Amino acid sequence: MSTVFVQIGQCGNQVGHAFWKRIMKDEEVNKSSSFIAKDGKFRAVVVDSEPKVIRKITKGLPFREESVITGKRGRGTNWALGYHGLKRTGDDHLLEDTLEAIRKEIERCDCFSGIIMLHSLSGGTGSGFGSRLAEILRDRYPMHHLMSCVFAPHASGESPLQHYNSLLTLATLQRTTDCVILTHNDDVLHRVQKKKGQEAVSYSHLNEAIASHLSGIFLPTESLRAKSAFSLGMEPWEMLRSICPMPNLKFVQIAQYMNSKMSWSDLLSKVSATIRRYDSSGNPYSSLGNICVARGDTTGGFQLHMGALEPKLKRAYNCVDWNPFPVDFWTAKPNNCGSKNSASLTVASNSSSINEYLENVLERSKVMFEAGAYLHWYWRHGADKETFEDAFETIQLVVDDYKTAVK
Ligand SMILES: Nc1nc2c(ncn2[C@@H]2O[C@H](COP(=O)(O)OP(=O)(O)OP(=O)(O)O)[C@@H](O)[C@H]2O)c(=O)[nH]1
Ligand SMILES: [Mg+2]
Numbered sequence: 001m002s003t004v005f006v007q008i009g010q011c012g013n014q015v016g017h018a019f020w021k022r023i024m025k026d027e028e029v030n031k032s033s034s035f036i037a038k039d040g041k042f043r044a045v046v047v048d049s050e051p052k053v054i055r056k057i058t059k060g061l062p063f064r065e066e067s068v069i070t071g072k073r074g075r076g077t078n079w080a081l082g083y084h085g086l087k088r089t090g091d092d093h094l095l096e097d098t099l100e101a102i103r104k105e106i107e108r109c110d111c112f113s114g115i116i117m118l119h120s121l122s123g124g125t126g127s128g129f130g131s132r133l134a135e136i137l138r139d140r141y142p143m144h145h146l147m148s149c150v151f152a153p154h155a156s157g158e159s160p161l162q163h164y165n166s167l168l169t170l171a172t173l174q175r176t177t178d179c180v181i182l183t184h185n186d187d188v189l190h191r192v193q194k195k196k197g198q199e200a201v202s203y204s205h206l207n208e209a210i211a212s213h214l215s216g217i218f219l220p221t222e223s224l225r226a227k228s229a230f231s232l233g234m235e236p237w238e239m240l241r242s243i244c245p246m247p248n249l250k251f252v253q254i255a256q257y258m259n260s261k262m263s264w265s266d267l268l269s270k271v272s273a274t275i276r277r278y279d280s281s282g283n284p285y286s287s288l289g290n291i292c293v294a295r296g297d298t299t300g301g302f303q304l305h306m307g308a309l310e311p312k313l314k315r316a317y318n319c320v321d322w323n324p325f326p327v328d329f330w331t332a333k334p335n336n337c338g339s340k341n342s343a344s345l346t347v348a349s350n351s352s353s354i355n356e357y358l359e360n361v362l363e364r365s366k367v368m369f370e371a372g373a374y375l376h377w378y379w380r381h382g383a384d385k386e387t388f389e390d391a392f393e394t395i396q397l398v399v400d401d402y403k404t405a406v407k
Contacts, residue, residue, distance in 0.1 A: 001232045002034050002109035005044040005116050006102060008133065009126035010053045011151050012119035013046055017057035018207035019118070019214055020044070024061075026336040028220040034233020035218075036062075037108055045101045049082070049094060049125045050074045067101045069094065075124025079165040082128020084382035094129065099136060106141070113237050114145025114178075121169050122153040122162040131172035138176040145237050148173050149181045149214060152357060154189070160374055163365040164388075170361065171391035174250070174398055179240045181252045182354065183210055191274065213254045215337040216293055216346025223330035235330070242328050243289030243350040248401045251354040258335065258344035264294060264305045265312065267345040272316035276353040285353035286406035287317040290327045296335030296343030303331070317349055320406055352402040362395050 007016030020042055023029050029036060035043055041064040048054050049071035058068055071092035075082035086092055106112050115137055119126035130148070137146055150169070153162045173180045188206045196205065217239055220231030224238055244250045257270035278284055292313055294302045306329050319326035338344050368374065369388055378388075 001111050001113045001234055001237075002043055003113055003116055003233060003236060004102060004105045004109065005035070005042070005118065006098075006133070007044060007046050008117060008119040008130045009048055009123045010120070011123055011126050012117070012130070013048055013053050013057050014203060015149075015151065015207050015210050016044065016046065016118050017061070018204070018211035020061060022208075022211045022215050022337065023219060026215075026219055026334070028231045029233075032220070032230040032233055033110060034113075034231065043105060043109065045069065045098060045105055047094065047098045047101075047125075047129075049092070049129065064105075067105055069097045069101055075128055077122065077159045077161050077165065078124045078377055078381060079128040079131070079161070079168045080378040080381035080383035082124040082126070082130070083132045083168075084128075085132075087382070095132065095136075098133065099140075102137070112144060113234070114147065115141070116236060117146075117148045117177075119148070120151045120153070121166040122159060124165070126150075127165040127169040131169050134172055134176040145179075145240060146177045147179045147181065147236060147240060148177045149183070151210070152182060152184045152186075154186050155360075156186075160368075161377065163361055163368060164374070164378065166361045167365040167395060168383075168387065168391050170358065170398075171394040174248075174394050177250065178247075179244045179250045179252055181214070181254060181348070182357070183213070183254070184357065187274075212258075212337045212344075213256050213346065216256050216295065216344055217254060217291065217348050219295070219332065219336055221293060221295075221330040221332045223332075239291050239348055243291055243348060245289070246405070248398065249288060249350060249405055251358075251398075252348050252350050253354065254346060254348050256337075256344060256346040258296075258338040258342045260339075260342040262343070264302060264309060264343075264345065267343065268292075268309055268312055268316070271345050271347055272313075275316070275347075275349070275351075276356060277316070277318070279353075279356060284318045285351055285355075286320050287326065287349045287351040288320055288405060289323060289350045290317050290319070291330065291348045292327060293330045293332070293346045293348075294343070295332045295337055295346070296341075297331045298333055300331075300333070302329075313347070317347070317351065352406045355399050355402050358395055358399050362392065362399070366392065
């Protein structure tokens, strides 16, 4: 079973770089050919509309040369320019080249399971090009999984276009992918800052933390492997099957904590402390499904604690009562998502707490849309009113569906 990763734009590539650096150390990943091909090359297509970041992140790592795609110029933090591509200044064939590289990468797989995209919600390339790619990939590979790992911009506002870009991307991903893992840059920054104290925090610190979260779920576990066999690399797809069974409710958020001295129960308390549990009126959010991965379970003793941890986790994540199995536990002996002698708990959750962010994006972009703010930037590059209206409708429906599902 093999997965192809597609990292898009500055954010997607920088996060991807940190992710590969982390997972390439895992013995099982190297033994199986699910993420890394037999010739040692990553199963990855890296694409950006400008070459600078890609030049840096591919240095010294086994990315396949023909799967590295760069364009002529950036997409100016504009979803429409990313989606429709360059028109006036000459096309750079970014889309065709990327699709061809993905096709070839898929053909190299022994047994292709699906694609995982990594990209930002607000960059022009990550959001617009990422959206276009997701639509085409869904169309071309309808029988395979499509997952997107997206990174939400800082709420304080980096660009006036970020709400529109996020809205349009979220709506496209809702229509095309099977699962969206959403990471808030603000949350990661907050946690990293807390750990670093006075030390300055850079994107590379954030990306290490994100890589750790993602690999906490994606790296091989003993739970999904037959005894004495290699890993099949099914963790991303088994997560999807387990916690996103309903096609309209597919947003996943990951929380993690690691330490070398804490008990599993304390680790769970720490993880629970990082999640959004209540809305602004004090009403609890609920989760539809959760995967809890314990890594660093060197003695295999985690099983003994599961009985006590399950009710605690169910309480913290306020699991819906209509799902009889709202928590799956997986374990792995090494803790390869973090430092060697530590243990980690990573929880991937499909929860209605996503509504806080979705409603915020809806509200912010609606206010701007009704005032006609910045829209000429979108009309200029081929987007129209209908694209926005469809996106408002799609995301409103997701919010309503989450509310109904947890009632
Ligand atoms: N976590 C994380 N976020 C990043 C990183 N680089 C940029 N971002 C976020 O990504 C958003 C900007 O998107 P970029 O990926 O830089 O843009 P792009 O996809 O290259 O698109 P254009 O440059 O507009 O063509 C902002 O919200 C940034 O906070 C990174 O290395 N890590
Ligand atoms: Mg860029």
